[in-house]
Amino acid sequence: MRPIDLAREHGLSAQAIRNYDDAGALPPTERSTSGHRRYTPLHAQALRSFLALRTGHGHGQAVEIMRAVNEGDNESAYRLIDVAHVALRAERGTRTEVATALAGLSATAPAPLRGRPLTVGELARRLCLHPATLRTWETAGILRPDRDRVTGYRHYGPDGVRDAEIARQLRRGGYRLRQVAQFLESLRAAGGAEALGVFLESWQQRLTVRSRNLLAGAAQLDRYLTMRDEIAREDVSAAAAHRPPRP
Incomplete structure (x- = not known):
């Protein structure tokens, strides 16, 4: 898929997709021989995850979460998510x-x-x-x-x-x-x-909306992590199938 193919689903520009890619919100991207970026369904789910996380966490925090995940540092991503929930809990307590x-x-x-x-x-x-x-x-x-x-x-x-x-x-x-x-x-x-x-x-309404947005972001991120793990397992299986037998 091209940047514009990912962009259409969300009403974005192709340049916005390239910007998110460069920021680390998307996993590493392959390029064609002509230098054009080539995206996969995994990138499409990463974009959905980023946009959903951005609604609840804000742009900067969403980029940090996705960048950590794409670098294989899930623990840091979870900590960032935890911080947002702790802050929301404190704000809810203040309001109460x-x-x-x-x-x-x-x-x-x-x-x-x-x-x-x-x-x-x-x-x-x-x-x-x-x-x-x-x-x-x-x-x-x-x-x-x-x-x-x-x-x-x-x-x-x-x-x-x-x-x-x-x-x-x-x-x-x-x-x-x-x-x-x-x-x-x-x-x-x-x-x-x-x-x-x-x-x-x-x-109270703002707190409720933010709670739902955080849940929606977590759900999309979970789909992305699941898809990424499935692809990794398939790659391992494929590599094992093509490995020459031991003498």
């Missing part, structure tokens, strides 16, 4: 922690702050906490107070007070400082609790 924290918040929100921002002492009294606790939360990335331009003193506007109240509630629920900071970061990025709910649903 944030969702749990959101569900654990009180249904009755505290009265929003009105008027001027609060000082550390005023906010501490509002929450029945020690001012040192608020400073610890700031160090942990939970709170981000503004600073007075003249005095440098901390002051907390409506968003800062909201974050502190949420942090107090989560801490009472047993959440660690890292988890509280993580939740509030997600809340700020989403733009509020209601928006965070939508964000979490979208996040």
